Amino acid sequence: MPATLFTLPANPTIPVKGEAAEYPIGRIFCVGRNYAAHAAEMGAKVDREAPFYFTKSPTTAAMTGAEVPYPAGTADYHYEMELAFVIGAPAFRVAKEDALQVVYGYCCALDMTRRDIQADAKAKRRPWDASKDFENSTIFASITKADDFAVGSQRIHLEVDGVQRQDSTLDLMIHDVAAIIADLSKYYHLRPGDVILTGTPEGVGxxxxxxxxxxxxxxxEPVELTIGAAE
Known part of the structure; x- marks a missing residue:
């Protein structure tokens, strides 16, 4: 392997409950508009035929308990509370009935969004990248292994300074975890290190x-984030 001009930082890792070793983040996939009520509050139609995705860089990751600066370039910085799951085995063209076998674990996550930039991009029919893929925009709590958690009708919620802003249940996802894996693995060779966020319920702000x-x-495990002064 040839020498490189400089050394890149190592990819971030997510702690795993009950393990000393941590889960390294390779790629981050996100499902858009996966709760009907959130799609409605965004003025979008619900697509029940198949999920759609956007991606975020590993460099966007921060861990629960962090304090991050209010990001540059926005005056409308939004929270989105999500269930994330992480891949533990290679998966390509996986049948839905077999899909959960490749899940290593689950965790709480925040998909922070520069909403004004996203709205402008949508209006101009441009990509969303600048609204989603920026430093400290993906916050993870510790992973709970799949053997210790099964997705059902669990409550998903978010508070800002103790005031409830989001409150829903996981069974309201339009596309469940198995369906997401079966669909995403048609287009990507999923592998350990892949992290998938499953969308947010209504109440973003x-x-x-x-x-x-x-x-x-x-x-x-819960997730927490403090917003610091602007950059």
């Missing part, structure tokens, strides 16, 4: 510097 976000899913 802005946060400002000095506020603290807390979110949870029954049976998983």
């Amino acid at each position: 802005p946060v400002v510097a000095g506020e603290t976000i807390t979110g949870g899913i029954d049976g998983l």
Whole structure:
């Protein structure tokens, strides 16, 4: 292997409940508009035929408990509370009935969004990248192994400074975890290191510097994020 001009930082890792070793993040996939009520509040139609996706870089990851600066380039910085799952075995063209076998574990996650940039991109029919894929925009709590958690009708919720903003249940996802894996594995060779966020319920909204976000899913470790001063 040839020498490189410089050394890149190692990819971030997510702690795993009960394990000393951590889960390294390779790729991050996100499912859009996977709760009907959230699609409606965004003024979008629900697509029940198949999920759609956007991606985020591993460099967007931060861990629960972090304080991150209010990001540059936005005046409308939004929270989105989500269930994430991580892949534990190679998967390509996986049947839905076999899909859960490749899941290593589940965790709470926040998909932070520069909503004004996203709205402008949508209006101009441009990609969303600048609204989603930026530093400290994907926050992870510790992973709970799949043997210790099964997705059902668990409550998913989020609070800002203790005031409830999102409150729903996982069974309201339009496309469940197995369906997401079966569909995504048609297009990608999924592998360990892949992290998939499954979408947010209704109630998304802005946060400002000095506020603290807390979110949870029954049976998983909670996630917390404090918003610092603007960059």
